[in-house]
Amino acid sequence: MWVYGDRSRTVKPRQALRALTATLREVESGTASGSDRHDRLTTAFLLASELAQGIADAEFRTKGLDEPSPTQEAAMALLVALARKLAASAWSAYTSVGPPSSAELMGLALSALPDEVEVKTPKGFALDAVYPEAYLKAAGERPWDSPPLVIGIRSAGAGLAALVAAVTNASKVVTLRPMGHPFHREVRVSDEVRRSLGAHLGPFAVVDEGPRRSGSSFAAVADLLEALGVAPERIVLLPSHAGDVGPEALPEHRTRWASATRRPASFDALIAEEPLAGWFEDLTGSVKFIEELSGGAWAVEDKEIPVHPGLERRKFRLTTEQGTYLAKFAGLGVSGEAKFARARTLARAGATPEPLGLRRGFLLEKWIEGERGPRADRAALVEHVGRYLGLRALAFPAVAGDGANLEDLAVMARMNVAELKGDAAADALPRPPARTKPRPIHVDGRLHRWEWLTLPDGRLIKTDALDHSAGHDLVGCQDVAWDVAGARVELDLDDDETAELCAIVARVCDRPIDEALLDFLDIAYPAFQAGLWTAARDAATPEQRPAIETQIARYVARLS
Structure with missing residues (x-):
């Protein structure tokens, strides 16, 4: 893979x-x-x-x-x-x-x-x-x-x-x-x-x-x-x-x-010598309790959520008299500063939690209680996701070298599909569109259902939205069509909903979604995700594997 x-x-x-x-x-x-x-x-x-x-x-x-x-x-x-x-x-x-x-x-x-x-x-x-x-x-x-x-x-x-x-x-x-x-x-x-x-x-x-x-x-x-x-x-x-x-x-x-x-x-x-609590007390007040949520510990109570510990950032829940906060590692130096800037842009639009500060590589935000997964009706969900992806396309441009090119994505898809379904299935995959010129952005790359929170007032908040375009994986920054393909898979959008999503994204960022590119990414996206979760399964505990197997099966079904 x-x-x-x-x-x-x-x-x-x-x-x-x-x-x-x-x-x-x-x-x-x-x-x-x-x-x-x-x-x-x-x-x-x-x-x-x-x-x-x-x-x-x-x-x-x-x-x-x-x-x-x-x-x-x-x-x-x-x-x-x-x-x-x-x-x-x-x-x-x-x-x-x-x-x-x-x-x-x-x-x-x-x-x-x-x-x-x-x-x-x-x-x-x-x-x-x-x-x-x-x-x-x-x-x-x-x-x-x-x-x-x-x-x-x-x-x-x-x-x-x-x-x-x-x-x-x-x-x-x-x-x-x-x-x-x-x-x-x-x-x-x-x-x-x-x-x-x-x-x-x-x-x-x-x-x-x-x-x-x-x-x-x-x-x-x-x-x-x-x-x-x-x-x-x-x-x-x-x-x-x-x-x-x-x-x-x-x-x-x-x-x-x-x-x-x-x-x-x-x-x-x-942090045993210099406790993490002291890094933020000027913003949070005195910290009474710290709970580590790294390695997928945030999902331990829901066995249906698959986790990939190798891709999880260090994160901690801080409990204070003023409230509860999340401190998540965003990166040292320029890397963390860029993610903090993206966090502020998204929060101003009401799309993600508000960042309170970046301190020694950790981004601090208020802890938000909500129900995992989108609970809105389908039309409202498509509208919200379309506006969110359109904002990203407008606000977070990148350069071509910040992500894989289409040929690399095609090779990846062929390799992964060959291992999952055999050479005949890999040989039948479409080639990337020759005349397409993708416009790379810092995609979300993580539109899975469990990465959305529905708040008590019905608002939908995106979590884990800052750094998957700058991870250690192949994909990196891509055209917004990558996220459209991701939303289609992760949120089970039908053809009409996907067409409406494309129209909303295009209206917000003032550029249409390339249909030929989207057709190609409809294959490349699940091929990549199937490989990613296969790697997670190989390193998972017996308790983690059933949820991961279910996730892999969803992606393989999309490759039929």
Whole structure:
């Protein structure tokens, strides 16, 4: 099944450096303070991390291997300087931002920068609540016999390595890009890198988010070090969680992971020391009780709602004397800021809950009580959904690279249908329309019945509406026709209702729905969803599987 995707975007390093400089000036000018200033500093750090990753990857593509360069070293020097500022802010309760970084900014500005680089927003920072402060804590609290040589695994590892280096007085920082099959990655490095690693006599800190399904990126770096004669006890792994490697790990890598020295930099360890309640009390009042709703816990009382724990964001219900609130991870830096902006737009239109604030990557909103699923009559439902989708088409434009193109969707549909129904069914699928020019937007992508709340006064509210266009899946941003196809499936619209929905969307956003595109997406949408929920079933508990099986069957029926 093809479900997941890995997108990048092209940036011009000098433009990115100017934006980074402007953000740092804002931080150091005193216009913001406290946690708001810390959030802006985090944004600057993540921008610098992406830039360092993009520069290193550009040189990797040119040379076919990882090799140090003055430009990479200048980018890392800036990143380590910003990591020290982030540590100063975090450890001073946000009263300090540490020493200036003007010298490091100038050093990178005077370097030989490429015209363009490809950068990636790491999944951990945008979706999985991977926190820089957790790495500062994990590395800073470990006793090191001598300064480590830090190896960051790109993409996320570029910034994470700088954090570890900042608090360990690291002797050197290297970033590497594992390549190859996702479950069997390997690293390609120059002789200079090999000599540098082999000459280091102290400990090594290997840093990344994850591990996920295989842990092959961590394994690739550990394989390299062991091939260079580094004893296992000199290698310290700093992952983002304390769990095991995933089900696709090779047996020898699983064995090594179990015995390795690990220093997890987990969100749970971070909030154990700095409770989440304190992040929002200026907005909520004193928090009396916190209930975690992550991993599908919000649906535990309704066994008919299928959940995909791997796609669930960290979320918490906060109970205070002033009321009840929902805090959900929206993303650090620019990622979270964009989702917060979308939340405000949708709330002003009465479509979603009102966001009260974005604090350290978590979006806070009032808890809304309602009955799950739309309860309005069919005509009112179609009218409401049409206006909602039309608003999204009007307000949230995107660019083509932010999502899969039609050819990729066609390949995905063929692969998934072949696995579900056989090659003959896959061969009969329609090709994507040749003359269609989709207009990508930040689609909702999650129009399932249980994602709607009917309030006591009859109003319909959409939940989970902010980030499925920016997830880790293949689809990403698409034409609004993707959501029309989704509404047709998830809300069981008949042909007349779908035609009316198209007319309402077109009236609101002032552009018609392309009928040929919709015909194609009527197949691509259930093919994708069937693959997505098949992946969920494979990782589900026995109690979760019946609801997931029912959901898969609905999509397969649509492919007949």
